[in-house]
Amino acid sequence: MKARKKADSIATFFFYSSAIFIGILALIILAVLVVKSLPILSNNNFFELLFSSSWRPSRGEFGFLPFIVGTIEVTLIAMAIAIPICLLSSIYLSEYATKRMRSIFMPVIDLLAGIPSVVFGLFGILVIVPFVSFLGKMFGSSTTGYSLLSGSIILAIMVFPIIISVATAVLRSVPHELRESSLALGATRWQTVKKVVVRSSIGGLIAAVVLGFSRAIGETMAVLMVIGNVAIIPKSLFDPAYTLTSLIANNYGEMMSIPMYDSALLLAALMLLLIVAFFNIISHIILSKLIKHNYTNEA
Amino acid sequence: MTHTKLRKLKISYGDNHALKEINVDIPDKQITAIIGPSGCGKTTLLKSINRIIELSEGVKVRGEVLIDGANIYGKDADVLALRKKVGFLPQRPCPLPMSIYDNVAFGPRIHRLSEEQITKQLEKQKTNGLVKKEKSKKYQDYSKMDHLVEHYLKLAGLWDEVKDRLHSSASKLSIGQQQRLALARVLAIEPEVILADEPTSALDPLSAKLVEEQFKLLKKDYTIVIVTHILRQARRIADYVMFMYLGELIEHGPAEKFFNAPQKDKTKEYLSGEIS
Numbered sequence: 001m002k003a004r005k006k007a008d009s010i011a012t013f014f015f016y017s018s019a020i021f022i023g024i025l026a027l028i029i030l031a032v033l034v035v036k037s038l039p040i041l042s043n044n045n046f047f048e049l050l051f052s053s054s055w056r057p058s059r060g061e062f063g064f065l066p067f068i069v070g071t072i073e074v075t076l077i078a079m080a081i082a083i084p085i086c087l088l089s090s091i092y093l094s095e096y097a098t099k100r101m102r103s104i105f106m107p108v109i110d111l112l113a114g115i116p117s118v119v120f121g122l123f124g125i126l127v128i129v130p131f132v133s134f135l136g137k138m139f140g141s142s143t144t145g146y147s148l149l150s151g152s153i154i155l156a157i158m159v160f161p162i163i164i165s166v167a168t169a170v171l172r173s174v175p176h177e178l179r180e181s182s183l184a185l186g187a188t189r190w191q192t193v194k195k196v197v198v199r200s201s202i203g204g205l206i207a208a209v210v211l212g213f214s215r216a217i218g219e220t221m222a223v224l225m226v227i228g229n230v231a232i233i234p235k236s237l238f239d240p241a242y243t244l245t246s247l248i249a250n251n252y253g254e255m256m257s258i259p260m261y262d263s264a265l266l267l268a269a270l271m272l273l274l275i276v277a278f279f280n281i282i283s284h285i286i287l288s289k290l291i292k293h294n295y296t297n298e299a
Numbered sequence: 300m301t302h303t304k305l306r307k308l309k310i311s312y313g314d315n316h317a318l319k320e321i322n323v324d325i326p327d328k329q330i331t332a333i334i335g336p337s338g339c340g341k342t343t344l345l346k347s348i349n350r351i352i353e354l355s356e357g358v359k360v361r362g363e364v365l366i367d368g369a370n371i372y373g374k375d376a377d378v379l380a381l382r383k384k385v386g387f388l389p390q391r392p393c394p395l396p397m398s399i400y401d402n403v404a405f406g407p408r409i410h411r412l413s414e415e416q417i418t419k420q421l422e423k424q425k426t427n428g429l430v431k432k433e434k435s436k437k438y439q440d441y442s443k444m445d446h447l448v449e450h451y452l453k454l455a456g457l458w459d460e461v462k463d464r465l466h467s468s469a470s471k472l473s474i475g476q477q478q479r480l481a482l483a484r485v486l487a488i489e490p491e492v493i494l495a496d497e498p499t500s501a502l503d504p505l506s507a508k509l510v511e512e513q514f515k516l517l518k519k520d521y522t523i524v525i526v527t528h529i530l531r532q533a534r535r536i537a538d539y540v541m542f543m544y545l546g547e548l549i550e551h552g553p554a555e556k557f558f559n560a561p562q563k564d565k566t567k568e569y570l571s572g573e574i575s
Contacts, residue, residue, distance in 0.1 A: 200396035
């Protein structure tokens with residue numbers, strides 16, 4: 001009896017400490033980023049860091065605006081490409097496809113999710129970049145193809161499997177009786193999808209999109225390989241751009257002889273973290289509002 | 300003269316023959332109860348009458364279901380029109396993810412009823428006397444759809460409980476209220492036949508009684524087919540009874556005759572509780 005109780009308290013301790021460990025880890029990362037970026041924050045004007053677009057580290061000018069704009073633009077354009085395609089294909093897979101169709105499609109999508117990002121990058125260089133260059137010429141822009149658009153397309157492809165598999169699971173979890181109720185009233189399949197199925201899973205669908213977004217904003221390798229990496233604010237889709245993640249990955253460990261450079265890169269990392277946190281909080285607010293309005297399918 | 304006739308109806312799921320040659324006429328404006336042990340094909344039979352059985356995967360239907368002389372499984376049958384004519388009430392009430400009001404308005408909206416059609420439908424309803432007309436000056440401010448929603452909520456016996464919160468979410472209702480809402484939703488498409496799949500099985504006794512009483516009122520204007528595994532419920536409300544056993548229709552007839560003088564041995568065994 002005593003032994004059982006002891007085992008129980010030991011188990012509790014391990015569960016507890018594992019959870020605490022994860023929480024502390026997040027705090028440590030945040031602390032390191034803050035401490036390391038303090039030198040540049042005390043040396044330069046904070047608003048200049050944020051809103052200046054002049055990036056000349058050797059002269060001590062660290063304007064992050066091109067990277068912030070690049071990161072947000074590439075992510076938003078990627079989501080604009082991904083969301084419609086993903087939602088339409090999830091609706092197809094969940095509502096229209098036969099069992100056989102689904103059993104073929106879902107493993108393919110999982111496979112897509114498992115491809116390492118460097119492979120996506122190679123695919124981008126070999127296929128997307130030439131395609132975008134061709135497209136740019138049609139629109140009268142002499143682009144190399146290494147551009148904002150290429151980065152966005154490759155990023156969109158990378159978030160497809162995440163959004164599709166989560167959104168499909170969410171749609172499939174809508175009870176069969178609910179569809180039956182709607183169809184039994186004489187609704188068409190499309191009316192049922194639009195007014196009942198999507199409506200009752202709207203919270204989950206938003207969660208799927210947010211998940212894809214978080215993946216997109218943090219993705220480094222594939223984007224770095226195709227986006228051009230020029231520290232300017234892009235004026236068109238065919239201009240090259242530079243993201244916060246690429247900035248860090250390209251330069252950390254290389255340019256350390258320049259004063260303040262490592263602190264600047266860690267500030268970039270901190271900004272990335274804050275941007276992601278900001279969007280996560282926004283999406284939480286939207287979600288909780290939706291739940292309050294009761295458009296989710298609670299039992 | 301009956302409107303609904305089943306002829307040589309056979310339904311199978313893969314190799315499993317769920318229904319074996321059903322021939323029966325369903326009497327108009329009466330409550331027909333389909334009874335029998337679990338898994339005997341009651342629900343399959345019910346769902347075949349408005350073709351929602353086809354939503355199950357791998358189902359095969361042979362034979363005919365004739366409604367007003369036309370086979371609903373025929374080549375040019377219009378399944379949407381059929382489902383408007385033959386409404387279905389599921390076993391678990393499923394409030395659609397919208398307000399109480401929108402739940403009732405759902406059917407008329409998806410069928411894109413015009414204002415005139417709604418007026419006509421309500422005029423026809425007024426003559427049945429099931430809902431007492433109230434006189435109120437405020438009525439003129441209401442749209443046609445408001446009238447319709449109010450009418451059918453009254454017809455389903457739910458109006459008094461929800462009239463002050465029509466625009467709140469339907470999922471906040473109690474389960475008994477949800478089932479009457481589902482009834483209002485079905486009635487709003489103005490069907491001729493109402494199919495109900497164990498409509499009281501998820502309800503508490505009081506709500507169940509309310510729904511049963513509503514059915515007794517409604518049979519004046521609607522043909523009602525109800526699946527039930529509660530023998531006493533069938534005795535209480537049925538005018539006509541169909542007894543199914545392992546996919547076969549063993550015996551059917553007017554309730555009084557069926558319960559007092561069953562013909563077949565299987566029926567006698569079931570009624571006496573030897574098989575359940």
